[in-house]
Amino acid sequence: MWRSSFIPKDRSGRRKRPDMEDVHGVVIVGGGIGGLATALALHRKGIHSLVLEKSETLRADGVAISIHANGWRALDSLAVGTELRELATLITAEHRVWPQQNKTTLAPTRKELRCLRRKDLVQTLANNLPAGAIRFGCHIAAIDAADPSSHGAVLTTVDGSTMKAKVLIGCDGANSVVAKFLGLSRPSQLPCLGILGLTSYPKGQPFGSEYLHLLGKGYAFGQIPITGNIVHFYINMSIQSTELKKSFKTRDCDDTDTTKDDASKGKDYALQKLQECQCPAEIAETVRRSDPESLKILTRMWYRPPWRLVLGRFQRGNVTVAGDAMHVMGPFNGQGGAAALEDAVVLARSLSLAVPGGVDAPMATDHGLQEKIGAAIGRYVQERRPRVVKLSLESFVMGALLGAKSLVKKVVCAAILGILGSKSRFQANYDCGSL
Numbered sequence: 001m002w003r004s005s006f007i008p009k010d011r012s013g014r015r016k017r018p019d020m021e022d023v024h025g026v027v028i029v030g031g032g033i034g035g036l037a038t039a040l041a042l043h044r045k046g047i048h049s050l051v052l053e054k055s056e057t058l059r060a061d062g063v064a065i066s067i068h069a070n071g072w073r074a075l076d077s078l079a080v081g082t083e084l085r086e087l088a089t090l091i092t093a094e095h096r097v098w099p100q101q102n103k104t105t106l107a108p109t110r111k112e113l114r115c116l117r118r119k120d121l122v123q124t125l126a127n128n129l130p131a132g133a134i135r136f137g138c139h140i141a142a143i144d145a146a147d148p149s150s151h152g153a154v155l156t157t158v159d160g161s162t163m164k165a166k167v168l169i170g171c172d173g174a175n176s177v178v179a180k181f182l183g184l185s186r187p188s189q190l191p192c193l194g195i196l197g198l199t200s201y202p203k204g205q206p207f208g209s210e211y212l213h214l215l216g217k218g219y220a221f222g223q224i225p226i227t228g229n230i231v232h233f234y235i236n237m238s239i240q241s242t243e244l245k246k247s248f249k250t251r252d253c254d255d256t257d258t259t260k261d262d263a264s265k266g267k268d269y270a271l272q273k274l275q276e277c278q279c280p281a282e283i284a285e286t287v288r289r290s291d292p293e294s295l296k297i298l299t300r301m302w303y304r305p306p307w308r309l310v311l312g313r314f315q316r317g318n319v320t321v322a323g324d325a326m327h328v329m330g331p332f333n334g335q336g337g338a339a340a341l342e343d344a345v346v347l348a349r350s351l352s353l354a355v356p357g358g359v360d361a362p363m364a365t366d367h368g369l370q371e372k373i374g375a376a377i378g379r380y381v382q383e384r385r386p387r388v389v390k391l392s393l394e395s396f397v398m399g400a401l402l403g404a405k406s407l408v409k410k411v412v413c414a415a416i417l418g419i420l421g422s423k424s425r426f427q428a429n430y431d432c433g434s435l
């Protein structure tokens with residue numbers, strides 16, 4: 001029996017008191033979009049899990065998130081799609097502007113696309129979980145393999161307490177401790193500046209249901225309505241010099257706050273860029289009147305290069321990863337979060353087919369249970385790998401195109417995006433299937 005035979009040692013080599021030991025079935029590290037969606041997917045299939053989140057409250061970094069048809073399908077599988085659609089305008093047209101080339105296209109959006117406030121998404125996922133499903137303020141510092149007879153893991157928190165998980169799912173973002181346990185290398189950093197924010201229009205926003213992309217030299221500006229009164233905007237810029245890094249305090253996606261100083265610098269910087277490209281006045285106005293509390297400046301973004309996803313080890317016994325912990329990618333195709341939702345559905349489906357009663361069933365009565373769980377995780381990894389390689393490649397190439405100076409590089413990037421069907425948003429129309 002796990003509870004009686006496994007008493008871990010603390011860092012000084014002493015045995016911990018048995019009453020400090022905590023044994024769980026499915027443990028999910030990280031209560032972001034990926035972790036909450038995975039817990040909800042498992043819950044919908046009758047499998048209990050425990051989410052461990054290092055923050056004291058729900059986090060909603062990144063301001064807003066565009067969700068394409070693939071993400072909405074996954075949210076429908078989680079039975080929260082209808083509720084969330086109430087909070088996000090359906091985008092009906094995409095307007096693309098290339099100021100340098102004096103080129104503009106306006107096309108109807110053929111597949112579902114809506115933008116949600118992050119806090120609405122994480123709150124809705126969390127609200128649909130049973131009470132006690134999330135343990136806040138639980139920061140996992142290290143993962144170790146469990147005793148050889150089992151396939152689980154031992155988790156150590158920053159305050160030194162330990163717990164054991166029969167199944168461990170790392171949804172702990174780009175700098176995942178679970179990914180480290182699996183042997184995945186640290187993700188790479190993207191030389192990119194991101195400025196994100198929300199603008200409120202109490203009397204109604206003037207952009208209707210149109211998504212605007214402005215693709216300038218070395219930067220991309222996006223403006224997407226969330227509701228009739230709130231608009232989300234972002235600016236992504238490729239940065240070659242260290243000048244920007246010096247101007248802003250280093251921030252990455254795992255940081256919680258943007259300082260007021262950085263926010264105001266970021267706003268000025270964005271306005272200057274928009275002025276340089278002579279963008280229409282109402283666009284600059286969106287940035288100018290943005291809600292200062294909502295502004296986020298990111299000077300570091302992470303990505304796992306697609307070639308590392310091809311062979312990366314995503315399973316060790318009954319331990320795996322999902323969301324950014326598995327496939328963090330740049331924001332260029334707006335798919336990282338939706339891919340995390342897909343992961344949740346596929347993983348829960350695979351586990352529930354293998355162990356319909358959940359993993360809390362007494363282990364001793366079924367010696368094959370561990371192997372069944374391991375095989376289910378293996379099928380999840382097998383199903384997700386080609387999908388996340390394609391998404392990651394798409395994002396990687398889109399980012400490369402943004403910073404491309406030579407014609408050859410631009411042509412190669414455009415050709416790869418053509419093969420991936422990026423123009424027709426082929427990847428955004430993927431169906432990960434039902435739970």
Ligand SMILES: Cc1cc2nc3c(=O)[nH]c(=O)nc-3n(C[C@H](O)[C@H](O)[C@H](O)COP(=O)(O)OP(=O)(O)OC[C@H]3O[C@@H](n4cnc5c(N)ncnc54)[C@H](O)[C@@H]3O)c2cc1C
Binds near residue numbers: 054138337
């Ligand atoms: C600028 C930008 C724009 C984006 N836009 C889009 C978009 O429009 N559409 C889209 O689909 N995707 C988008 N993405 C990608 C999307 O934000 C991510 O893919 C998504 O948030 C990943 O969710 P996650 O839960 O896997 O990771 P995270 O959101 O990073 O969550 C990880 C969670 O784990 C917790 N945690 C971390 N370490 C530990 C630990 N050791 N112990 C306990 N808890 C821990 C963290 O506190 C956090 O709550 C964008 C990304 C960026 C950077």
